[in-house]
Every structure is written in structure tokens, then in C-alpha cells.
Amino acid sequence: MPHPFLYLIMQSSSALFPVALHSAELRGDLAEDVYLLKPGNSPDSSVTLALTRVGLAGQQACRGEPVVLLHGSFSNRRFWLSPRGIGLAAFLARAGLDVWLAEMRGHGLSPRNRTYRHNCVADYVCYDLPAIAAFIHEQNPQPAHWLGHSLGGVILAAALGGHYLKADGLRSAALFGSQISRVYWPLKVPPVEWGGRLLLGRFDYLSGRRFKRGPEDEPIGLVLEALRWHGLFGRFGDSQRDWWAGLADVQLPVLAVAGESDHQDPPWACRKLLEQFAGPQHFLTLGPAAGYRHSYGHVDMLVSQAAREEVWPLVLHWLQEASLPAVTE
Known part of the structure; x- marks a missing residue:
């Protein structure tokens, strides 16, 4: 059952900064807990970040490796998990992973901050992602997998290239339909x-x-x-750091996935971003040329019945092995 007033009455659930449980809901066999974080680490002290944990109901104390999913532009956590409990997040949680859904400032359950109109990727990577990573590590100290779609992947790459997220605290990174070279x-x-x-x-x-x-x-x-x-x-950077150049120092297994029919973020540009990383690189284009039944676009590479059958198992294999199945290498 939801608890809409918990944010007002609960004490902080973190020793890092104020954190409150906004809601705790059961969706069939899954538990969906929404936390509101107040890191207080950016010039705008009004920033509050919503972070949702998805796990198997009744097994909160038994956690697998953490997986952090970052939504793209014009989106929110529902890209990964529908109100009916359907989506990649549910699939990974049922496989035993500890799934976390981050929502950027002003998206989903993250309220609009005082300087909302000025929000940018530099804010996300300098302040918000480090706070999210710190809280997740506090809850589950295992190295985390991070996966971003579209702008979410760009944000992840920026945070790694700017060294705001330390590669030694991550097990892997995955970028779906993400590029900055077009x-x-x-x-x-x-x-x-x-x-x-x-x-x-x-x-x-x-x-x-x-x-x-x-x-x-x-x-x-x-x-x-x-x-x-x-x-x-x-x-690709801010006034302080060149994120693109910084990627050449990131030693981390990285997967980049492109859709054969994605004209917004074409495969060649997604590959170019991957090739800037220094660590082990894995690239895949989803389409008939690579043996897939469907020629995937920008969204249906992760949200579609075809993706459920062909792509989600690939994602799970990557998270478990930090490599692609041999048939798709």
C-alpha cells in the first residue's frame, strides 16, 4: 500500500544527507520504494532527487548487484517500469538484481527546483549523479552497473569522462542509443x-x-x-573539464547498443562515443543484419514486445558477465 505522508514523518534513512521514504508500494511480486534525496551539494539548495528501488517483495534484505537505470530526455522512471509493473526494471529485479531508477531534476517525482530553467547536464553530472551513487553505495556497497538510454547514456558518459563517477566504483556501463557526434x-x-x-x-x-x-x-x-x-x-564538457578527453582515462567494461533504424542517434555516432573509452569495448547494432528479427529504433530497442524477447535477455547477460553472448559478439 502507498504511504503518501511518509516524507513528512520519517527520519532520514541515510547518514550522508537528508533522505525520506516518499512511498512504498507492492506491484504483484515486486516492491517499489521511492526515496527523496536532499544532497545539498549544489548551488541550488532546493534540489530534491527521486530515486526508486525495485526489488522482489519480501526480500529487501537479500540484494543482488545494484543496477542504476538513467532515463533519456522528455522521460522519467516509467520508461523502465510501468504502473502495472512491466518493463526492463521488473525483468532485472526478478532476475535477482538490485534495481534503482534515478529521475533527473524536475522529472517524474523529482520536483522542479528553484533554478529549474537553468538545469543542464553539467548539473546532473557534477552534483546529482555523485549523490545518487553515494546513497546507493550506502544501501548496497557492491560495485554498481550503470545503464543509460539516449540522454541518460550521454549523462553517464559525461559523469565518467569528468571523473565525477569513479570507474573503480562501477562494475560496468551500458549506453543505449547515446551519442554526441552527430x-x-x-x-x-x-x-x-x-x-x-x-x-x-x-x-x-x-x-x-x-x-x-x-x-x-x-x-x-x-x-x-x-x-x-x-x-x-x-x-563535450563544461567550463572546468573536457568530458570527451576524460573518457580516454576510463578503464571500465562498456557496452554501446544502437538501433539499426534509429535515425536520431545513428549507429556510427553511438560507436564513436564507445571508442573514446579506454576500457574493454562491446558494440552491437540491433537489426536483421546482426541476426535480430526486428529493426529497432530509438525507443523500441528497450520498450517493446520485441525488446522483451530479444534485448532484455541480452542486457541481463551483460550485467551478469560484462560481455555479450558469443552469438552476438
């Missing part, structure tokens, strides 16, 4: 980039529902940051 040539023309900044800067956010991109909005700060990355002299 070139948008008009943005290489400075007046076009400047004009785009001027126009978009008038808004606080882009509506996912209005543009039919997903259930969530994205802060305009993230969009302006992407314009800078793809500008004439842009780079």
Missing part, C-alpha cells in the same frame, strides 16, 4: 547558433507533450547547453 551543420555558423540562443532563451522549458517527444518537459538550460556543444568551437 553534426548539425547550421549550428557551426555562429550567427545561427547565436540566433537560436536568443530565440530559445525566451522560454523556460520545452514541452515534451506539445512536441510529441514524451511525457516530461526539458529545461531550456539543457537545450542551450547542447547548442554550445554543437557550435563551431563547442566541446
